[in-house]
Amino acid sequence: MSYLGPEGVIAKKNEYFVPCINHFYKNPPQFVKGEMQYLFDSTGKKYLDFFAGVSVMNCGHSNPAIIDPVIEQIHDLQHVCNIYLTENGVNLAEALAEVTPGNLKRSFFVNSGTEANEGALLMAQLYTGAHEFIGLDLGLHGRTQLTMSLTGIGMWRTTDTPNGGIHFARNPYFYRDGRRDENQTQEEFEDECIADVERLIRRRTSGKIAAMIVEPIQGNAGIVTPTPHYFQKLKALLDQHGILLIVDEVQTGFARTGKMFAIENFGVVPDILTVAKALGNGFPIGAYITTDEIAAAFTRPSASTLGGNPVSAMAGLSVLRYIKEAGLMENAIARGTQLREGLLELAKKHPLIGDVRGLGLMLGAEMVTDRKTLAPAADQVDEILEKMKDRGIIVGKNGENRNVMAMQPPLVVTEADVRFFLDNLDDVLTEVK
Numbered sequence: 001m002s003y004l005g006p007e008g009v010i011a012k013k014n015e016y017f018v019p020c021i022n023h024f025y026k027n028p029p030q031f032v033k034g035e036m037q038y039l040f041d042s043t044g045k046k047y048l049d050f051f052a053g054v055s056v057m058n059c060g061h062s063n064p065a066i067i068d069p070v071i072e073q074i075h076d077l078q079h080v081c082n083i084y085l086t087e088n089g090v091n092l093a094e095a096l097a098e099v100t101p102g103n104l105k106r107s108f109f110v111n112s113g114t115e116a117n118e119g120a121l122l123m124a125q126l127y128t129g130a131h132e133f134i135g136l137d138l139g140l141h142g143r144t145q146l147t148m149s150l151t152g153i154g155m156w157r158t159t160d161t162p163n164g165g166i167h168f169a170r171n172p173y174f175y176r177d178g179r180r181d182e183n184q185t186q187e188e189f190e191d192e193c194i195a196d197v198e199r200l201i202r203r204r205t206s207g208k209i210a211a212m213i214v215e216p217i218q219g220n221a222g223i224v225t226p227t228p229h230y231f232q233k234l235k236a237l238l239d240q241h242g243i244l245l246i247v248d249e250v251q252t253g254f255a256r257t258g259k260m261f262a263i264e265n266f267g268v269v270p271d272i273l274t275v276a277k278a279l280g281n282g283f284p285i286g287a288y289i290t291t292d293e294i295a296a297a298f299t300r301p302s303a304s305t306l307g308g309n310p311v312s313a314m315a316g317l318s319v320l321r322y323i324k325e326a327g328l329m330e331n332a333i334a335r336g337t338q339l340r341e342g343l344l345e346l347a348k349k350h351p352l353i354g355d356v357r358g359l360g361l362m363l364g365a366e367m368v369t370d371r372k373t374l375a376p377a378a379d380q381v382d383e384i385l386e387k388m389k390d391r392g393i394i395v396g397k398n399g400e401n402r403n404v405m406a407m408q409p410p411l412v413v414t415e416a417d418v419r420f421f422l423d424n425l426d427d428v429l430t431e432v433k
């Protein structure tokens with residue numbers, strides 16, 4: 001097989017892509033093959049993948065348990081559109097109803113996380129008859145006009161004419177915002193954030209608010225992880241005001257945090273849950289899932305041409321089956337604990353690691369050049385990513401300041417993989433100034 005190679009890919013990208021799509025690394029590899037938790041580049045070099053295509057490949061790359069049934073489905077029937085009857089989509093909706101918390105039961109299938117959120121926001125407006133929305137500072141929900149308008153990270157807000165009726169609440173980002181008062185606990189800080197939501201509702205809205213949308217763990221914000229206290233108080237406050245809670249599980253869903261959905265760690269049941277990424281394990285699918293009562297408000301005709309078609313729905317069915325059969329929730333907890341403990345050990349030795357946070361195998365290490373001022377170590381994170389890649393390990397980064405190293409591997413990683421990752425990170429942190 002001959003490949004373009006990294007230079008060839010970059011040359012075509014520069015010539016033919018809209019120039020808004022950036023890639024990681026000074027010297028990026030061209031990936032040509034995947035095998036469970038491993039990737040291979042065009043030179044045949046092997047990599048341990050600790051980012052899973054941004055939390056997508058939870059079941060591993062080209063896993064036969066996922067791709068074989070999908071390939072069979074492609075041979076049998078690819079697409080007729082949901083104006084005709086096929087069965088994978090309804091079977092997947094039924095399977096999702098079984099694994100989602102509370103009374104969440106009815107699904108609307110789409111092709112991406114953005115679309116899932118866009119649909120959930122419309123659903124909330126139809127049910128409540130209200131039109132304003134609340135998001136979180138540093139939340140990220142997509143690329144369309146409405147989801148971008150609800151995204152609270154400047155670098156992802158390209159539109160300069162965002163939708164009106166949208167408000168942002170203070171982010172419960174304890175490490176960066178809460179530690180100003182050294183005696184304050186995370187829960188006390190979160191009480192202030194809840195008070196901010198209450199103030200926002202009272203002072204800055206018409207009172208007619210359809211929904212608040214939040215990620216249970218904020219991926220792009222830098223794996224910001226509130227406590228159960230925050231979500232429980234938030235849900236109670238929203239209930240008081242008749243505001244729906246939309247939980248965006250696009251990045252956190254499907255066993256990554258040790259539960260099927262991250263919000264289950266916090267003891268709260270959302271009114272609408274959105275999913276994408278790992279549901280398809282590399283095939284395009286997304287959905288919003290809600291209750292009988294809320295869904296009943298959406299009776300005008302609607303359809304998505306490709307949403308939940310037989311092929312992507314077969315991927316979803318195979319993912320749900322594999323998560324159970326392979327014990328991915330259990331592995332996310334076991335390997336996540338090993339990784340977290342290893343990172344905390346490294347933090348004792350390497351002052352660059354300011355904070356370690358997250359749940360299961362969705363972990364972030366926030367890098368700072370000074371543990372008092374929390375000056376973000378963005379250049380150092382780039383250097384770490386480059387050196388890890390040279391050693392055959394792919395790891396991610398995110399955060400408003402691009403200084404959070406993100407570890408979100410396929411959930412099939414082994415004890416030896418995590419050890420290999422930690423040993424190499426130890427060496428790299430010693431090299432990075």
Ligand code: PMP
Pocket residue numbers: 054111112113114115117140141142143215219220248249250251276277
């Ligand atoms: N919500 C969250 C939390 C995300 O992380 C992302 C993508 N990174 C999206 C929504 C948008 O998903 P998509 O790219 O599939 O449209």
